[in-house]
Amino acid sequence: xxxxxxxxxxxxxxxxxxxxxxxxxxxxxxxxxxxxxxxxxxxxxxxxxxxxxxxxxxxxxxxxxxxxxxxxxxxxxxxxxxxxxxxxxxxxxxxxxxxxxxxxxxxxxxxxxxxxxxxxxxxxxxxxxxxxxxxxxxxxxxxxxxxx
Amino acid sequence: xxxxxxxxxxxxxxxxxxxxxxxxxxxxxxxxxxxxxxxxxxxxxxxxxxxxxxxxxxxxxxxxxxxxxxxxxxxxxxxxxxxxxxxxxxxxxxxxxxxxxxxxxxxxxxxxxxxxxxxxxxxxxxxxxxxxxxxxxxxxxxxxxxxx
DNA sequence: CTTGCTGCAAAAGTTTTGCACACGT
DNA sequence: ACGTGTGCAAAACTTTTGCAGCAAG
Numbered sequence: 136x137x138x139x140x141x142x143x144x145x146x147x148x149x150x151x152x153x154x155x156x157x158x159x160x161x162x163x164x165x166x167x168x169x170x171x172x173x174x175x176x177x178x179x180x181x182x183x184x185x186x187x188x189x190x191x192x193x194x195x196x197x198x199x200x201x202x203x204x205x206x207x208x209x210x211x212x213x214x215x216x217x218x219x220x221x222x223x224x225x226x227x228x229x230x231x232x233x234x235x236x237x238x239x240x241x242x243x244x245x246x247x248x249x250x251x252x253x254x255x256x257x258x259x260x261x262x263x264x265x266x267x268x269x270x271x272x273x274x275x276x277x278x279x280x281x282x283x
Numbered sequence: 284x285x286x287x288x289x290x291x292x293x294x295x296x297x298x299x300x301x302x303x304x305x306x307x308x309x310x311x312x313x314x315x316x317x318x319x320x321x322x323x324x325x326x327x328x329x330x331x332x333x334x335x336x337x338x339x340x341x342x343x344x345x346x347x348x349x350x351x352x353x354x355x356x357x358x359x360x361x362x363x364x365x366x367x368x369x370x371x372x373x374x375x376x377x378x379x380x381x382x383x384x385x386x387x388x389x390x391x392x393x394x395x396x397x398x399x400x401x402x403x404x405x406x407x408x409x410x411x412x413x414x415x416x417x418x419x420x421x422x423x424x425x426x427x428x429x430x431x
Numbered sequence: 432c433t434t435g436c437t438g439c440a441a442a443a444g445t446t447t448t449g450c451a452c453a454c455g456t
Numbered sequence: 457a458c459g460t461g462t463g464c465a466a467a468a469c470t471t472t473t474g475c476a477g478c479a480a481g
Binding site for chain 4: 298300315318319320335339340360361400
Binding site: 296297298300302303333335336358359382424 | 434
């Protein structure tokens with residue numbers, strides 16, 4: 136993976152620095168989605184200090200290298216996920232609890248290709264996000280109603 | 284539509300005020316997606332002055348009434364769209380030019396229902412967003428390369 | 432008269448930028 | 457040396473919140 140990033144940087148005349156290596160490592164260690172801030176704190180915790188600005192700058196490079204992709208789930212902040220060599224993940228989000236369930240379904244890939252083809256686009260990525268209310272949130276609601 | 288909003292507000296013990304009416308009107312007049320700021324400026328331009336805070340507060344109520352839905356396309360800011368009584372719109376986005384093409388496909392509705400059912404969720408909304416490079420952006424790129 | 436609404440300005444939160452200095456090649 | 461990278465702090469931007477006065481049932 137490291138070499139993929141190296142190549143992508145080289146193509147743009149950029150350097151593979153220790154900071155970028157540390158950030159890539161941290162990203163690779165993440166399971167599922169993460170936020171820029173979370174990455175920052177985790178790196179601080181494990182003694183790999185890199186500035187916030189560098190994290191954001193490096194995430195941009197990782198996006199361009201298609202190693203990471205941006206997942207827009209809510210309007211609060213950007214989420215990222217490791218995406219290299221994987222089918223894009225799709226998400227089921229509870230609007231009450233913010234709980235997020237990941238699911239995958241290979242048919243989206245074909246649908247995305249069809250749409251792109253129809254409009255002459257080159258496909259980069261796609262994402263299906265479903266919003267709903269989880270069973271947990273429903274039970275919580277009922278509990279509240281009984282209180283009232 | 285107005286009465287839908289009224290009912291939703293009443294259910295929550297809230298009032299249908301002149302400001303909320305004006306914002307609903309402005310939203311109804313919009314074709315496709317819009318941003319909170321755009322709504323603000325348009326309302327200013329047409330002499331319907333409402334404060335920024337009220338716009339944001341009202342958009343929240345419209346979301347809860349399922350009259351409007353939030354569309355997360357990029358990380359810059361939230362986009363909204365009128366959604367009452369419509370199938371959710373899906374989007375094809377050019378990552379170079381930010382051009383957005385709307386498309387619809389009824390099969391997503393069933394897919395979303397299936398996913399929700401499988402996890403015991405109540406479906407609220409869903410969205411399929413495809414990212415790619417538009418033909419326009421490709422031609423622009425080639426032009427740049429020739430320059431170099 | 433109690434509850435909710437608005438506008439303003441300030442605050443909050445995330446992401447970007449400017450700058451001075453440091454580093455890699 | 458050169459261009460690029462980094463950290464820091466400040467800026468920019470969108471969105472939220474507190475508050476004082478107002479409106480409505």
